[in-house]
Amino acid sequence: MKNNKKNIIPLCAFSILLASNSSFAQLHNQAEVKPRIDVSPKSCITAKKGENCELTLQIELTLENTTDVCLYFSHLPAKSYCYHGKKQYQYRIQIKASSSVNIYLVEQKSKRQIAQTSLHIGHYEPTKYRRKRRFGWSL
Numbered sequence: 001m002k003n004n005k006k007n008i009i010p011l012c013a014f015s016i017l018l019a020s021n022s023s024f025a026q027l028h029n030q031a032e033v034k035p036r037i038d039v040s041p042k043s044c045i046t047a048k049k050g051e052n053c054e055l056t057l058q059i060e061l062t063l064e065n066t067t068d069v070c071l072y073f074s075h076l077p078a079k080s081y082c083y084h085g086k087k088q089y090q091y092r093i094q095i096k097a098s099s100s101v102n103i104y105l106v107e108q109k110s111k112r113q114i115a116q117t118s119l120h121i122g123h124y125e126p127t128k129y130r131r132k133r134r135f136g137w138s139l
Helices: 002-032
Strands: 036-041 043-046 053-062 069-073 076-083 090-098 101-108 115-124
Touching: 036 101, 043 090, 053 069, 053 076, 053 115, 076 090, 090 115
Parallel strands: 043 115
Antiparallel strands: 036 053, 053 090, 069 076, 069 101, 101 115
16 A cells, blocks of 8 residues: 555656646647748848838748738838738738838738738948057067
8 A cells, every 4th residue: 555655646746747748838839829920031231321122022921710811011001912711821022112111910800900020121331431450560
């Protein structure tokens, strides 16, 4: 009888550990299903301020369920790209912008924004003066 009690305690601890790991895995999987927008590249650099950045943007949408959604761009307020009946979408779009662009994913029925990301536009500004290096080499 004493031997059985010694075996039950580690068995209970193991089952509690196993149950907590499966609960954590379920919570982790639920957290991954949130709607999101992945863009590539995430930034673009222009030679001068005010110059347009032209690039092909790879967009990947991941949704919770098969709902109808539309993608909106802040620099093109009148234009949208809508998708129907899938959980994942991949899309390529040509972008031409001189300032950062916000990208919104909106559910069609409720008009509720469910995800957002940005494409950052930067400008290269070289320094006007080169720093003089003073090496101490003299004869």
